[in-house]
Amino acid sequence: MRLRIGVLSIVGVAAVTAAVIGGMSVLIVRAHRAALLAQLSRGADQLCETIAGSTYYDMLENHRERLHRQILTIGRQPGIERVRLFNATGTIRFSSDEAEIGRALDKKAEACDACHAAGQPLQRLSRGQRTRIFRAADGRRMLGMIRPIHNEVRCWSAPCHVHPRGESVLGVLDVNLSLAEADRQIAGDQRQLLLLAVIAIAASSLLLWWMSRRLILRPVEALIAGTRKVAEGDLHTTIPAGARHEFGDVARAFNDMIRRLGEAQRQLTQADKLASVGRLAAGVAHEINNPLTGVLTYASFLHKRTRDQPEIARDLEVIVRETKRCRDIVRGLLDFARQTPPQRQATDLNAVVRRAVAVVMNQLVIDRVALSFELAADLRPVPADANQIQQVIMNLILNAADAVGKEGGTIRVRTREVAVPPHGHAVIRVARCPKGCDLLDPSVRIGGHPGIRISRKHDDQDAVVHLDPVYGRVNHRASAPAPQGVLATHACPQCGAGLEVPDHSCGACGGPVFAVLTENKGRVEWCSRQGCHRSRWAAMDACGPQSMAELAVEDTGHGIAEEDLDHLFEPFFTTKGHRGMGLGLAVTWGIVEGHGGSIEVQTQLGGGTRFTVRLPVAPAAAVPDAAGGEGARGAA
Amino acid sequence: MSERWDVLVVDDEPVVCEAIRMVLEHDGLEVACVADARTALAHPALADCRLAMVDVMLPGPSGLDLLHLLRRRRPDLPIVLMTGYATPAIAGSVREAGVAAFLAKPFDESELVEQVHRVLETTGVDGEEKRP
Numbered sequence: 001m002r003l004r005i006g007v008l009s010i011v012g013v014a015a016v017t018a019a020v021i022g023g024m025s026v027l028i029v030r031a032h033r034a035a036l037l038a039q040l041s042r043g044a045d046q047l048c049e050t051i052a053g054s055t056y057y058d059m060l061e062n063h064r065e066r067l068h069r070q071i072l073t074i075g076r077q078p079g080i081e082r083v084r085l086f087n088a089t090g091t092i093r094f095s096s097d098e099a100e101i102g103r104a105l106d107k108k109a110e111a112c113d114a115c116h117a118a119g120q121p122l123q124r125l126s127r128g129q130r131t132r133i134f135r136a137a138d139g140r141r142m143l144g145m146i147r148p149i150h151n152e153v154r155c156w157s158a159p160c161h162v163h164p165r166g167e168s169v170l171g172v173l174d175v176n177l178s179l180a181e182a183d184r185q186i187a188g189d190q191r192q193l194l195l196l197a198v199i200a201i202a203a204s205s206l207l208l209w210w211m212s213r214r215l216i217l218r219p220v221e222a223l224i225a226g227t228r229k230v231a232e233g234d235l236h237t238t239i240p241a242g243a244r245h246e247f248g249d250v251a252r253a254f255n256d257m258i259r260r261l262g263e264a265q266r267q268l269t270q271a272d273k274l275a276s277v278g279r280l281a282a283g284v285a286h287e288i289n290n291p292l293t294g295v296l297t298y299a300s301f302l303h304k305r306t307r308d309q310p311e312i313a314r315d316l317e318v319i320v321r322e323t324k325r326c327r328d329i330v331r332g333l334l335d336f337a338r339q340t341p342p343q344r345q346a347t348d349l350n351a352v353v354r355r356a357v358a359v360v361m362n363q364l365v366i367d368r369v370a371l372s373f374e375l376a377a378d379l380r381p382v383p384a385d386a387n388q389i390q391q392v393i394m395n396l397i398l399n400a401a402d403a404v405g406k407e408g409g410t411i412r413v414r415t416r417e418v419a420v421p422p423h424g425h426a427v428i429r430v431a432r433c434p435k436g437c438d439l440l441d442p443s444v445r446i447g448g449h450p451g452i453r454i455s456r457k458h459d460d461q462d463a464v465v466h467l468d469p470v471y472g473r474v475n476h477r478a479s480a481p482a483p484q485g486v487l488a489t490h491a492c493p494q495c496g497a498g499l500e501v502p503d504h505s506c507g508a509c510g511g512p513v514f515a516v517l518t519e520n521k522g523r524v525e526w527c528s529r530q531g532c533h534r535s536r537w538a539a540m541d542a543c544g545p546q547s548m549a550e551l552a553v554e555d556t557g558h559g560i561a562e563e564d565l566d567h568l569f570e571p572f573f574t575t576k577g578h579r580g581m582g583l584g585l586a587v588t589w590g591i592v593e594g595h596g597g598s599i600e601v602q603t604q605l606g607g608g609t610r611f612t613v614r615l616p617v618a619p620a621a622a623v624p625d626a627a628g629g630e631g632a633r634g635a636a
Numbered sequence: 637m638s639e640r641w642d643v644l645v646v647d648d649e650p651v652v653c654e655a656i657r658m659v660l661e662h663d664g665l666e667v668a669c670v671a672d673a674r675t676a677l678a679h680p681a682l683a684d685c686r687l688a689m690v691d692v693m694l695p696g697p698s699g700l701d702l703l704h705l706l707r708r709r710r711p712d713l714p715i716v717l718m719t720g721y722a723t724p725a726i727a728g729s730v731r732e733a734g735v736a737a738f739l740a741k742p743f744d745e746s747e748l749v750e751q752v753h754r755v756l757e758t759t760g761v762d763g764e765e766k767r768p
Contacts, residue, residue: 282721286693289720292742294651300745301659320744327742334721 005220006212010205017204021197029190036182037143041131044145047074048175051083052147060154072096081142082176085149088169110134110144112172133179141179146172219247226254235262281333288330296323333583342385342594349415349549349615350375352386356393357413360401368408369401376416382549382615388591389615395584396553396611403557403609412554417617420548422540423472425598425614428452430519431469433492433499439516441466446475448569448589448599452516454499458488458530465490467516471524471540474533484531490514501525508534548597548614559605568601641668641681643752646702647691647718648672652741656689659745660752673697677705685713687755689739692719692726700726703733714759716751718743 051074058067067085075083075096084095090105090112107116110132125148132144149171156165163170222239229237235258241251303316353375357364364371393413400411431439431452441453444466451466456478463480482488490499499514506513506527513536515523522539560568560575567573569589574582592599597615642665647653653669660667668681672695676682688706692699699717706713714736719726730738736755739748 285721289741290649290652293649293720294655296742296744297652297655297659297748301655301662304745323742324744330720 004217006209006217009212010208013208014201014205017201018197021193021200025190025193025197028193029186032189033182033186036185037131037133040143040177040179040182041127041145044131044143044175044177045127045147047080047177048145048147048173051175052149052173059149060158062158068094072098079177079181080175081136081178082174084174085171086174087171088167093171136176141183143177143179145175145177147175148172215243215245215247219243219251223250223254226258230258230261235265277333281330285330285334288326292323292326292330296320296327299323342388342591344383344385344595346381347384347386347389349379349382349384349389349551350377352384352390353393353413353415353551356390356397359390360394360397363398364401364411367401367404367406369404370408370410371397372410372412374412374414374416379415379417379549380547380617382617384595384615385591388594392588392591392613393551393553395588396613399584399611400553400555400557400609403555403559405557409556411556412552414550414552414554416550418548418550418614419545420614421545422537422543424470426471426537426540427598428469428471428516428518428524428537431516431524432518433495433497433516435492435495435497437492437494437497439492440469444477446470446477447473448593451477453493454514454516455491455493456482456488457491458482458486464493467526471537472535482530486530487511487528488530490528500528506532506534507536508532547617549617551613551615552610554608554610556608559607559609560601560603561605565601565603569599639666639680641666641685642687642756643667644676644679644681644685644688645669646671646673646676646688646694646699648693648695649691652691652718656748659748663749663752665752671695673699673702673705676702677709682706682709686759687714687716687736687752689716689718689752692717693721700733703730703735707733712759714755716755 051071055067055070057063058070071083071085071094074080080096082095082097084092084097084100086092086105090107090109092100092103092105095101105112113132125146130146132146134142134144136142148169151163151165151167151170155163155170156167219240226237226239237258238255239251241248241255243251299316299319303313303320306312306316353373357371357373361371397411397413404411427449429440429449433439439452439454440450442450444451444453446466446468447470449469452469454465454467456463456465461480461482463478463482465479466477468475491497492499499516501513501515501523504513504515504525505511506529509527509529509532511527511529511532513525514528515525517523518537518539521537524537525535527534564573564575569585570582573586589599592613592615595615597613600612600614601609602612603609643656643660645653645656645667647656647669648671650671653671657667657669668679668685670676670679674696676688676690682688688710690699690702690706694702697705699719703715703717706715716737716739717726717730717735718739718741720741736759737751739751743751
């Protein structure tokens with residue numbers, strides 16, 4: 001059986017409260033009762049003395065009738081149950097209860113017990129010893145007080161009758177008072193205490209219930225619900241973390257853990273996707289290409305031999321066309337998985353554009369898309385793999401056509417030569433700490449390039465920062481924000497080596513700078529002051545602007561949503577639903593990167609998109625190799 | 637009767653072999669088909685064929701191994717390499733050993749015929765000389 005913490009603690013606290021209040025009540029009632037009885041017995045004692053005093057002469061002078069009347073009168077007073085006087089042998093001589101006069105009392109009777117319990121009468125008894133509590137025949141509780149009447153000179157010398165001189169106790173005065181009133185008071189006290197105890201237990205239980213619900217149960221329930229969601233695979237879940245006590249800490253730790261778990265999973269998924277597409281593509285190529293060869297060869301052979309039978313020829317043409325489509329899909333997969341290094345030759349970009357357009361023109365006419373060119377006549381040849389670049393242009397134009405949609409629109413293809421400064425375009429492709437740790441993190445890509453992962457510290461606050469790998473651009477990502485203007489220190493997240501450069505300072509604000517090392521292009525420096533975006537890459541600045549051939553494909557389509565921009569170049573990311581595999585832009589990005597170029601996208605939702613590809617215009621030998629080199633230009 | 641062959645096809649995929657045989661025989665060429673490298677090296681066609689078409693992925697010794705062995709046996713023999721999946725390693729071997737043509741699977745009838753004729757024409761004189 002599952003027990004709830006709240007119920008358990010309420011039961012526990014109620015038990016403790018009940019025990020404490022119960023014990024206290026018993027002590028209080030007992031003390032109260034003792035005080036009441038002491039007061040009553042004092043009163044009874046005084047009454048005894050008063051009776052003894054007022055009847056003294058009646059007894060001495062033997063006025064029996066008067067003594068009898070006095071005792072009757074006193075016995076009728078409220079609260080007094082009975083007054084009686086018995087002699088030394090225990091015979092009741094006078095009593096307010098006339099029926100018992102003359103009756104003899106046994107020495108074992110409760111009234112005689114005080115003196116005769118030990119077997120013989122005691123001469124002097126304390127008040128306590130003379131007091132007794134007993135039950136009357138009808139069951140009511142009584143307090144009895146006895147007062148011995150001692151022999152004295154005037155008793156045994158009086159002429160009336162003679163009490164022998166040798167007797168010490170001549171008789172006993174016994175006064176019985178009702179305890180009904182006292183018992184009522186005590187019972188009332190007990191009732192009050194019980195009520196108070198119940199109220200105290202109920203109040204403390206209620207308070208505890210409320211507190212446990214508010215402070216423990218709700219946070220625990222939220223935590224359980226959050227854990228269940230995570231177990232179901234929802235890594236975007238968070239639980240309320242506003243509380244300032246320990247459960248707030250737990251909630252914050254939980255949220256932080258889930259956030260990190262989500263990040264790790266996304267990175268793994270991304271890496272996994274890339275690995276599996278490679279395996280898948282290779283497997284598919286092996287398995288599918290052989291049967292496709294059979295189908296394609298037989299079908300095209302038959303097609304050639306049946307040209308005089310148009311009906312059959314038409315059907316065979318469909319088979320050949322569709323088989324070739326299968327071939328293209330497999331090749332698309334392979335292109336992506338293989339990422340072959342480009343076979344570069346001096347290439348006329350304008351000619352490649354015209355070839356690419358010729359291939360896709362049919363599709364554009366069907367889609368009622370108007371295509372316009374603005375091709376720079378003086379464009380110098382670029383060292384490029386014409387087939388790969390043609391694929392890039394086709395991909396971009398077909399994407400643009402998809403964006404424009406069936407309603408028709410305009411696509412503009414433009415080429416020109418531009419001088420691109422390193423600042424804002426050069427990509428840092430190797431980044432190391434002073435001890436040589438690789439700082440590039442392929443799992444966090446900024447504009448498609450791996451970010452530079454460093455750790456940042458200011459005022460005891462640590463954060464992981466991914467620096468934008470494009471020189472001069474500031475799309476840095478930080479795990480936590482830092483206030484503007486604060487000076488932070490930066491270190492290698494792997495070995496902890498500090499990245500600050502002591503003898504350099506920021507050209508803009510004069511503050512300290514930190515740096516990472518590149519392969520053979522010196523170091524890149526950033527200002528350590530938050531919000532000061534100055535960075536410096538001296539070796540690249542010295543190279544000056546580089547000539548690039550620029551190809552822009554613009555459409556008047558629906559544009560790209562802000563949240564999709566980050567994923568645009570990821571494999572299998574598609575906004576086309578079932579119509580696309582999500583490989584086009586990933587392949588495009590890979591080809592442009594392979595050429596040491598860059599690809600940039602500008603878009604406005606509903607207002608169209610422009611993709612800008614830049615390729616270096618330089619002899620093939622001078623183009624930095626994509627795999628090992630660095631500093632290739634472009635505005636990614 | 638002594639058999640003569642123009643083309644030796646080495647591919648473990650029967651449908652590919654038969655397709656090539658059908659197309660090339662229709663074109664007037666004699667075609668011998670084998671499924672692996674060992675059979676190819678033992679086949680009488682190797683003595684006087686004018687062209688070898690070799691698939692890269694073969695059971696046992698690979699097409700690239702066979703390429704080097706054929707180079708030793710028949711340095712003059714033009715070789716057309718076929719594959720459905722070109723890797724950098726394949727490209728390196730191809731550059732090293734030298735092949736007359738590279739045929740990416742899947743190919744259609746005209747691609748096959750064009751490549752074979754181009755190779756036979758450029759090495760045609762040698763081929764004719766070898767024929768008795």
